[in-house]
Amino acid sequence: MNRRDFIKTVSCAAGLSAAASLPARSHLQTPKKVLFLGGRLYAGPYMVRALIAAGHEVTISNRGITNPHLFPELSYVWCDREQDQAIGLAALLERVKLEKFDWVVDTWQKHPAAVRDTARLLSHYIPFYHYVSTISVYRDWNKVGISENYPIKDLSAGSFDRSMEYRYAIRKTLGEAAVREHYPKNHVLFRSHGMRAYHQDDPIYEAYWPVRLMRGGEVIIPDAADHFAQVTDIKSLASFMVHCGETGKTGPFNVAYSPFRFSDYLQQAEKVLNPQVIYVPMDPQTLAYYKVKPYRTMPLWRPNPAGAYRFDVSRAKSAGLVNRSLTQLISDQIAGYRDRYPDDSFQFTYGPLNTEREAEIIADFKRRNEGE
Numbered sequence: 001m002n003r004r005d006f007i008k009t010v011s012c013a014a015g016l017s018a019a020a021s022l023p024a025r026s027h028l029q030t031p032k033k034v035l036f037l038g039g040r041l042y043a044g045p046y047m048v049r050a051l052i053a054a055g056h057e058v059t060i061s062n063r064g065i066t067n068p069h070l071f072p073e074l075s076y077v078w079c080d081r082e083q084d085q086a087i088g089l090a091a092l093l094e095r096v097k098l099e100k101f102d103w104v105v106d107t108w109q110k111h112p113a114a115v116r117d118t119a120r121l122l123s124h125y126i127p128f129y130h131y132v133s134t135i136s137v138y139r140d141w142n143k144v145g146i147s148e149n150y151p152i153k154d155l156s157a158g159s160f161d162r163s164m165e166y167r168y169a170i171r172k173t174l175g176e177a178a179v180r181e182h183y184p185k186n187h188v189l190f191r192s193h194g195m196r197a198y199h200q201d202d203p204i205y206e207a208y209w210p211v212r213l214m215r216g217g218e219v220i221i222p223d224a225a226d227h228f229a230q231v232t233d234i235k236s237l238a239s240f241m242v243h244c245g246e247t248g249k250t251g252p253f254n255v256a257y258s259p260f261r262f263s264d265y266l267q268q269a270e271k272v273l274n275p276q277v278i279y280v281p282m283d284p285q286t287l288a289y290y291k292v293k294p295y296r297t298m299p300l301w302r303p304n305p306a307g308a309y310r311f312d313v314s315r316a317k318s319a320g321l322v323n324r325s326l327t328q329l330i331s332d333q334i335a336g337y338r339d340r341y342p343d344d345s346f347q348f349t350y351g352p353l354n355t356e357r358e359a360e361i362i363a364d365f366k367r368r369n370e371g372e
């Protein structure tokens with residue numbers, strides 16, 4: 001392949017996209033009362049804010065350890081769900097006996113016994129249970145277009161042992177099962193893909209593509225056939241959650257963007273970032289040669305399993321999921337990054353390609369191609 005065939009210079013003139021905004025929804029006449037279990041780590045705050053913005057009255061419940069400065073204005077119930085029920089859920093029980101809530105939101109991802117205990121208790125007092133779940137509950141991701149009726153992980157006797165109960169996917173599948181058991185009709189399961197937003201503290205997952213494109217220069221991209229990607233915009237998920245509560249929607253929902261072509265993603269990112277980049281596409285064999293792996297070292301590229309970035313989200317869309325544009329999401333991510341690293345000092349030292357290694361690979365790649 002001639003170098004000119006695979007190197008494309010991009011200088012996009014479009015400026016920053018409009019400020020991110022939530023999809024518009026009809027304004028609700030009667031504020032609802034929502035009990036939010038958790039709410040102060042990553043996805044929870046977006047959901048709490050969306051509920052408040054929609055005019056609802058939110059009570060949060062947790063141990064007061066994680067980000068205790070958040071939401072001081074809200075009604076609060078101390079509860080440790082990992083304690084014996086009599087201690088852990090006692091305060092929650094006291095509150096729900098006194099106060100009528102319209103629905104509960106649960107983001108729990110640790111031991112599923114906590115979901116079981118809470119759903120069992122609350123089913124006598126609160127009519128709807130919203131559980132933040134994940135696409136990891138599906139049996140596999142081998143099919144393109146997995147919808148909500150695709151088999152989930154087998155939980156029947158003998159299909160997994162106690163130790164597996166501590167694996168994320170099993171925990172969440174058991175969590176869903178507990179919610180279904182105690183709320184057979186009135187549950188919503190939000191099966192989220194990888195969540196993206198303004199704020200992501202974990203440096204491993206720092207927004208690779210927006211940051212990398214913003215920095216400019218020569219950028220390795222996968223040159224792969226049928227390269228689709230898929231993520232969940234947390235603000236769109238939060239807005240959909242509010243909508244489901246307000247309109248009484250129930251059942252499982254895959255919640256994410258519809259699968260998008262990576263080339264389209266780059267175009268949208270260019271609109272936001274106006275980057276001065278030279279793309280260096282490399283086919284999967286070349287990337288494998290350089291030990292650049294899909295997903296971990298090359299985010300938003302996951303050819304296997306075939307359905308990993310191809311989930312069907314049509315049920316959620318029909319029910320009212322409105323995804324913000326990719327440019328809004330990317331604007332949020334890059335704004336978050338700039339706030340956290342005003343001097344652009346972040347280094348991808350683990351996970352995605354770091355700058356030095358990328359430059360080495362490109363230099364070697366060019367040498368090999370020029371030598372052919």
Ligand SMILES: NC(=O)c1ccc[n+]([C@@H]2O[C@H](COP(=O)([O-])OP(=O)(O)OC[C@H]3O[C@@H](n4cnc5c(N)ncnc54)[C@H](OP(=O)(O)O)[C@@H]3O)[C@@H](O)[C@H]2O)c1
Nearest residue numbers: 038039040041042043044062063064065066081107109195
């Ligand atoms: N990140 C992704 O890409 C992704 C993708 C798909 C699905 N998901 C799902 O999204 C969900 C989001 O979770 P999140 O962490 O962002 O939720 P969150 O509601 O923002 O934070 C977790 C809350 O749990 C509380 N908590 C922890 N231990 C507790 C205990 N023993 N008793 C009572 N409360 C306790 C914490 O407060 P205290 O510590 O103060 O108690 C915190 O407020 C997860 O379930 C995950 O499975 C994530």
